[in-house]
Amino acid sequence: MYDNMFSEDAGSFFRSPVREIFKRVDLNAIYSFAGGYPSAETFPLEDIRRTMSEVIEKYGSKAFQYGATQGVPELRQAVAKRYGVPVERVQITSSSQQGIDVCTRVLVNPGDVILTSSPSYLGALQSFRSYRADIRGVAHISDLEAFKEAYEEVIAQVKAEGKVVKFLYMIPDFQNPSGESLTLEERRMLVGLAQKHDFLIVEDSPYRELRYEGEHVPVMYSIDPDRVIHLGSFSKIFAPGFRLGWAIAHPEILDKIYVCKQSLDLCPPIFDQYVAAEFLESGRLDENLVRSIALYKGKRDLLLGLLERHMPAGVRWTRPEGGLFLFLTLPEGFEAVKFYDKALDAGVAYVAGEFFHPDGNGKNTMRLNFSFMSEDRIAEGVKLLAELLGKEI
Numbered sequence: 001m002y003d004n005m006f007s008e009d010a011g012s013f014f015r016s017p018v019r020e021i022f023k024r025v026d027l028n029a030i031y032s033f034a035g036g037y038p039s040a041e042t043f044p045l046e047d048i049r050r051t052m053s054e055v056i057e058k059y060g061s062k063a064f065q066y067g068a069t070q071g072v073p074e075l076r077q078a079v080a081k082r083y084g085v086p087v088e089r090v091q092i093t094s095s096s097q098q099g100i101d102v103c104t105r106v107l108v109n110p111g112d113v114i115l116t117s118s119p120s121y122l123g124a125l126q127s128f129r130s131y132r133a134d135i136r137g138v139a140h141i142s143d144l145e146a147f148k149e150a151y152e153e154v155i156a157q158v159k160a161e162g163k164v165v166k167f168l169y170m171i172p173d174f175q176n177p178s179g180e181s182l183t184l185e186e187r188r189m190l191v192g193l194a195q196k197h198d199f200l201i202v203e204d205s206p207y208r209e210l211r212y213e214g215e216h217v218p219v220m221y222s223i224d225p226d227r228v229i230h231l232g233s234f235s236k237i238f239a240p241g242f243r244l245g246w247a248i249a250h251p252e253i254l255d256k257i258y259v260c261k262q263s264l265d266l267c268p269p270i271f272d273q274y275v276a277a278e279f280l281e282s283g284r285l286d287e288n289l290v291r292s293i294a295l296y297k298g299k300r301d302l303l304l305g306l307l308e309r310h311m312p313a314g315v316r317w318t319r320p321e322g323g324l325f326l327f328l329t330l331p332e333g334f335e336a337v338k339f340y341d342k343a344l345d346a347g348v349a350y351v352a353g354e355f356f357h358p359d360g361n362g363k364n365t366m367r368l369n370f371s372f373m374s375e376d377r378i379a380e381g382v383k384l385l386a387e388l389l390g391k392e393i
């Protein structure tokens with residue numbers, strides 16, 4: 001009855017296969033490597049309770065009123081200070097998913113090209129498709145020259161088709177889903193391509209502060225602050241339920257995002273912003289982050305050790321230096337989507353890597369999350385998954 005009533009944009013929405021998994025099963029009843037949920041242990045309930053009371057004491061009814069579309073000054077200033085950028089370059093978002101969506105909304109016309117890595121974050125692909133963007137994925141190649149060449153080829157192809165690359169979407173730190181990071185040289189090379197071919201970069205980095213080993217690599221934003229829009233999030237360093245993040249960009253770009261957000265949500269949640277600002281400024285966020293990093297490092301190390309011990313020959317995986325995921329590659333011909341029902345029936349869930357590939361590649365890959373389950377359950381889950389794969393490949 002409603003078929004003729006929906007917009008063309010609504011016709012290009014697609015359901016997240018990850019969220020479909022959540023609907024089918026109770027994640028606590030199975031071994032779930034599927035979602036990207038932080039561990040509930042990292043939510044500092046007592047500190048949050050205390051901070052909430054302090055916010056009500058300090059701001060009273062102001063904490064529950066509408067506020068500025070750019071975000072409350074206290075949080076914008078706290079973010080600006082933390083990341084060493086001018087406050088005029090900070091827009092608070094209702095989480096980085098909204099950051100991705102507003103960037104696409106203000107930059108992309110239907111048919112315009114967005115370059116991404118392949119694989120890339122599913123929520124971003126959903127947003128891009130909803131605006132009917134033409135997504136071109138480029139696989140990572142460890143040789144820098146070959147990697148550059150792969151991008152140049154795609155850009156040349158786009159130009160030959162008379163189309164425009166609007167932006168490159170990148171998750172340079174501990175990527176979702178692969179867990180891999182870009183080197184400084186790779187970041188410079190990609191910024192160089194954006195300068196040469198005149199497109200923007202949307203740098204999405206919600207996992208950046210969850211580093212378990214190695215040195216921090218500078219953000220792409222620092223290489224060219226006028227060409228890169230940097231997106232951050234409180235979801236993985238504080239709690240996703242607050243739905244808060246930030247965009248750092250040239251004021252002219254932020255002004256468009258600001259006007260766009262007026263029609264989207266008027267302002268980010270006020271009470272939550274004050275809580276996040278207090279949490280940051282009081283040092284509680286950093287204290288909690290230290291604990292989260294120790295917890296996740298332990299889980300990552302455990303998972304890597306278990307994979308080494310139990311996975312059958314022919315299975316490879318990434319070794320992330322941070323973040324919440326690693327990526328498994330199975331022998332050619334294995335189909336992770338088909339195998340999924342068998343795994344779920346046996347009580348273990350993952351996300352098939354194919355869903356993250358804009359080009360339909362990656363059929364023999366799967367993403368494993370290591371933040372959500374307890375160490376005991378990770379250990380039992382890996383053994384079960386390895387046993388099932390051993391019978392299949």
Ligand SMILES: Cc1ncc(COP(=O)(O)O)c(C=O)c1O
Binds near residue numbers: 095171233
């Ligand atoms: C790469 C990436 N970007 C953005 C998001 C969205 O996070 P949020 O909207 O909670 O900030 C996620 C969530 O998993 C993600 O992995």
